[in-house]
Amino acid sequence: MNKDRKVILSIETSFEGGSISILNEGIEIDFWTGAKDVSKAEDVLAEIAKILNRNKIDKKHIKLITVSNEFGSSTGVKIGLAIARGLGMALGCEVFEKSILEALSKNASGDNKGETVIILPDGKDLFFLHQVNYFDSKINIKSIKSGNYKKELLVAQLKLIKNSRIIFYQKNFESYGHLFTGNIDSSNKIILSDQIFATLIAKAVESEMGLIML
Numbered sequence: 001m002n003k004d005r006k007v008i009l010s011i012e013t014s015f016e017g018g019s020i021s022i023l024n025e026g027i028e029i030d031f032w033t034g035a036k037d038v039s040k041a042e043d044v045l046a047e048i049a050k051i052l053n054r055n056k057i058d059k060k061h062i063k064l065i066t067v068s069n070e071f072g073s074s075t076g077v078k079i080g081l082a083i084a085r086g087l088g089m090a091l092g093c094e095v096f097e098k099s100i101l102e103a104l105s106k107n108a109s110g111d112n113k114g115e116t117v118i119i120l121p122d123g124k125d126l127f128f129l130h131q132v133n134y135f136d137s138k139i140n141i142k143s144i145k146s147g148n149y150k151k152e153l154l155v156a157q158l159k160l161i162k163n164s165r166i167i168f169y170q171k172n173f174e175s176y177g178h179l180f181t182g183n184i185d186s187s188n189k190i191i192l193s194d195q196i197f198a199t200l201i202a203k204a205v206e207s208e209m210g211l212i213m214l
Contacts, residue, residue: 006063009048009087010202012100013039013080014072016121020047021198022055026206030055033196041079048087062091066205068197069097071128072120096205100197101130103204104167107193115164119154121172127154131161151176155183163187170194 010021017034032047052059067084069077081097088095101118115133122128127149149157158166162185170192173180184190193200 007057007061008064008066008202008206009062010066010198010205011044011048011080011084012068012197012201013044013083014068014074014076014100015197018044018076018080019196019198020044020051021196021202022051022057023199023202023206028199028202031196031199039076039079041083044079044083048083059091062087063093064205065091065093065095066198066201067095067097068100068103068201070099071101071130072122096209098201098204100201101132103197103200104193106204106207107195107200117161117164117166119166119168119172121169122148125151127151127172129154129157131164151179155179158183159185161185161188165189165191167191167193 006025008021008023010023012019013034018039019034020032021028022030030051032051034043034047065084065088067080069081071077084095084097087093100120104118105116115131117129117131120128120130129147129149158180166184166188168180168190171194173192181190195203
């Protein structure tokens with residue numbers, strides 16, 4: 001890799017086995033997704049080494065590490081933060097921590113103002129619902145509603161939501177879309193996110209800090 005290029009390493013370990021993304025000059029060049037519910041630290045570190053080697057990236061090219069710091073598996077969050085902070089110290093680069101909920105909202109199309117509902121996977125047939133008000137892309141201090149639901153209870157909650165942006169992880173929507181669409185009021189706007197979570201974190205940080213110009 002060109003020695004002048006500056007790389008972002010993004011880590012997300014709180015949902016669906018975790019994910020890793022490598023971005024160079026604003027473009028994702030490679031990624032990895034885990035297959036377990038929660039990845040072990042040694043597994044994530046091994047995959048980071050593989051993805052760097054595969055793309056001929058020296059660790060010294062990493063200028064920023066982004067990591068999810070909120071929501072999902074608490075064990076997974078701790079693993080991701082420990083890895084990111086440890087690598088940041090070892091490589092002498094900045095670590096930027098970002099909520100996956102904020103990252104999803106920032107990457108969703110349309111106006112961020114108003115009520116936003118985010119639906120995330122939280123195990124087999126379990127979902128995490130977070131309902132907040134967003135103003136100018138910043139999360140209001142007070143959340144309206146947050147909780148974990150089985151699919152039947154989630155459907156009951158969705159029936160009550162009106163005039164909101166509802167953001168789904170696309171893979172989950174494809175699996176359960178027949179339950180969701182028939183129970184969502186037409187006043188809502190459905191937004192599907194098809195990017196892996198590590199990529200979403202990195203893109204949100206890029207957008208916020210203008211990192212494409214690093």
